[in-house]
Amino acid sequence: MSYLFLTSGEPAGIGPDLCLQYSQTERPHQVVVLADISLLEQRAKLLQLNCKLLPWVPGDKATQLAGTLSVFHIPLRAPCSAGTLDVANAEYVLAQLEQSVAFVNSTRGAIVTCPVHKGILNDSGINFSGHTEFFADRAGVEKVVMMLACEKLRVCLATTHLPLKDVANAINGPELKQTLTIIHDSLQKQFGIAEPRLSVCGLNPHAGEGGHLGLEEQQIIEPALDELREAGLTLVGPLPADTAFTPRALANIDAVLAMYHDQGLPVLKYAGFGDAVNVTLGLPFIRTSVDHGTALDIAGTGSANCGSLRCALNYAATMSANSIF
């Protein structure tokens, strides 16, 4: 069995709470949490959770017993209180991510991430747009795709963490073709879908209304889809995004490609927040994550819902077992 390396993320957020909540039940996976052990001890006290924290070193079996957690200790850079960000701990957050990559490169395993706070990382001087971009960079992969999935729906993004004003300029034929090819290949190799059917949203209202509301559909998206259709991919679109997520439009569709973050993710989070998973497609290793952020407003209160973390861990384990790289 391989390991699931679980980064605990922003120490002031709900990541540490979720790791501790997860520790309360027996689990089918060998999970190793990357975190500061004393931070977890303090948070466990705050949450009134009993958890035996077991220092883990490479080669050890990770505990699967309720009330215990295997932890690879990474020291905090400054004391942390739940809900209060501190730039001094940005390096601590980054160290978890770097270490998780080192572990998946040296052992069999997958990475599962708890949320980080992009703002505080950037405030500290670290240029960080998201885990997706970070892992692509560390893996030396030019292109990856962010996919969020819940029971009803899979949504992929053509652009990820970009200001809205920059989105139109970032949509181009070569990258759209790469993105759709990655989605198609990943659904085949990692999700066992023999002939994936993908739908693609337009960028503009009404998919450009025949060119009267924008030309990106006619000039960029349609030609890219036509080329890929000739290569054998099954693609529907470009569809007006406002009706691309209706039950009828989604019938027989395996994944929807949205052109930008807030075109696709609000729909997915409406359909499945709390039980959805964020998967990075196109990496040479498996990486999944929760569907939510650091939730500083509820860190340390005990009200964080651990459902998405459970789904992310289960997804990573299933993908590890089934993937053909």
Ligand SMILES: NC(=O)c1ccc[n+]([C@@H]2O[C@H](COP(=O)([O-])OP(=O)(O)OC[C@H]3O[C@@H](n4cnc5c(N)ncnc54)[C@H](O)[C@@H]3O)[C@@H](O)[C@H]2O)c1
């Ligand atoms: N995977 C990630 O690393 C990730 C994902 C999304 C957002 N973020 C980051 O998180 C930070 C905060 O983002 P935000 O405020 O937009 O979104 P958020 O998801 O942190 O919070 C939105 C709302 O949902 C609630 N919420 C979130 N997760 C919850 C859970 N597990 N249980 C119960 N309630 C929950 C919060 O309390 C809040 O009211 C930002 O810096 C953002 O970049 C990180």
Ligand SMILES: N[C@H](C(=O)O)[C@H](O)COP(=O)(O)O
């Ligand atoms: N776009 C994601 C979301 O809204 O859930 C989130 O920011 C996390 O992205 P990364 O996995 O790239 O950090």
